[in-house]
Amino acid sequence: MNIKSAVLQLSSIAQEARLEIFRLLVQAGANGLPAGNIAETLKIPASTLSFHLKELSHAGLINSRQESRYIYYSANYDAMDGLLAYLTENCCAGAKVCAPNSTCKTEQKELSL
Amino acid sequence: MNIKSAVLQLSSIAQEARLEIFRLLVQAGANGLPAGNIAETLKIPASTLSFHLKELSHAGLINSRQESRYIYYSANYDAMDGLLAYLTENCCAGAKVCAPNSTCKTEQKELSL
DNA sequence: ACAACACTTCTATATTTATGGAAATATAGA
């Protein structure tokens, strides 16, 4: 993971419609959902949804596959894990893994300046 | 955690300069760093840095405190944990906790539609 | 009070991003 990719991925979910889409797919499991199903569930116009799905795909946070005339979108769990790991990397100068449910804030060593 | 706050927090780190600032603070530990130190480390002009620090503070991902004539900024680890938990909430229909180092992708149950 | 320092606010400009209707493309059943 590098900073450009991390920013791209974070930008892709730093938007209400896209975060809803992403969370829906995270919760839906590996099979994912067809675009029309997402549109209906979240009440998003087709062209707007398509724009957002493209952003998420481009960032690598979701995958897609065609199945007959539907296109199924699904969360890329490996990418999500990689992003979260990047955010917490070397937390508190490497004293602890910070998240989730970290104890980092109570026990740490300081970074010397 | 609600979607508006999550988007605000994600937006605050979905920008290269701010992600660098945030990661520097995550790694620096609870004492944090004075603004001038951050500016020098990351080569960011004072006014630009101030703008970014305000964004991160407003989102709640960092805290600040005045100490003599320096203002120390530090990561808010609780907020970070809360955000990461929100992203992985009910991952794979609640079958597993997904991140980090999840096994969610290999063992899961599907969300019924 | 004054000077040096640390940081923020103001301001203008440049750039990026989001929205959704209309048209285009792709798939599959009759």
Next chain:
DNA sequence: TCTATATTTCCATAAATATAGAAGTGTTGT
């Protein structure tokens, strides 16, 4: 092949965001 369905691309418009110099505010030491 014709038609319905599923999704994407095109396009114009609207809105939000990033940048950094200049000026302003607050703090400390003399």
